[in-house]
Amino acid sequence: MTLFKYIINPSPIGEITIIWRKKPKFQIEEIILSRPDKSSTQIAEEKYEQEGKLPINKKSKQLNNVLKELDNYFKEKDAKFSLEYLNLEKFTPFQRKVLETEFKTKKGTINTYKDLAKAAGSPKAYRSVGTALSKNPYPIIIPCHRTVKSDRTIGGFGGVSEGLESKKILLELDGLMIQGKKVVGNSPIIALDKTSQTKLV
Structure with a gap:
């Protein structure tokens, strides 16, 4: 399997490296974000x-x-991302369901780990949701930065503490207000499950 890379630099969150392949069909293998201590390259x-x-x-x-x-x-601007070029078959059924559900989270909205777990069909598996999102190889396209804790704190990003600044920037690009490590203001929660939706007041 021949892999290629393409580097986006600059971006609001620093250098980004896209790993992709042509055959047997075009597919993005991974989108790698830089960390303060290490570039995506x-x-x-x-x-x-x-x-x-x-x-x-x-x-x-x-x-x-x-x-x-x-x-x-x-x-x-409005970005029309698609799951078409992503390889979700490498995940467990639960992880895939979490990522596919997270993909539906629209710009300007957020959800919580608990809400995402329920929408994915496993209401008590919110810790596993966090694990699945930490392994998301397609940040931005699958917008795991839009999932926060129930108390409005933005939580982790990319499985590393160094990713919090990038998560904050991405949420602000989405039009949300962040103070410290919390989402503030009237930031709407996406109704992934209208029967049980965490309210941020």
Whole structure:
């Protein structure tokens, strides 16, 4: 399997590296965000060391479509992302359900880990929801930054504490207000499950 990379730099959250492949069909393998201590390029080189140095390639109509929508998102325009190019088959059925449900969370809205667990069909599995989101290889496209704790604190991002600043920036790009580590104001909660929806007042 030949993998390629494409680097977005700059962006509001720093350098971003997209790992993708052409065959047997176009597919995004992973979207890697930078951390304060390490660039996305460094993370990619370490993670895919066995693949050797990944060539930089932008020669793909599908990749250009993804880049266009990411650019729209960062410019605070409507972005029309799709699950079509993502490989969700590598996840457990529960993890896949969580990610597919999270994909439906619209810009300008948020949900909680508990609400997402219920919408995914496992109301008591909110800790497992957090684990599934921490393993999300497609941040922004599957907007795991839009899931927060029930007390409005923004929670984790990408499975590392260093990701909180990026999560804050992404939520602000969505039009939400953040003070410290909490969502404030009249930020709406998406009605993933209208019968049991956490209220933020």
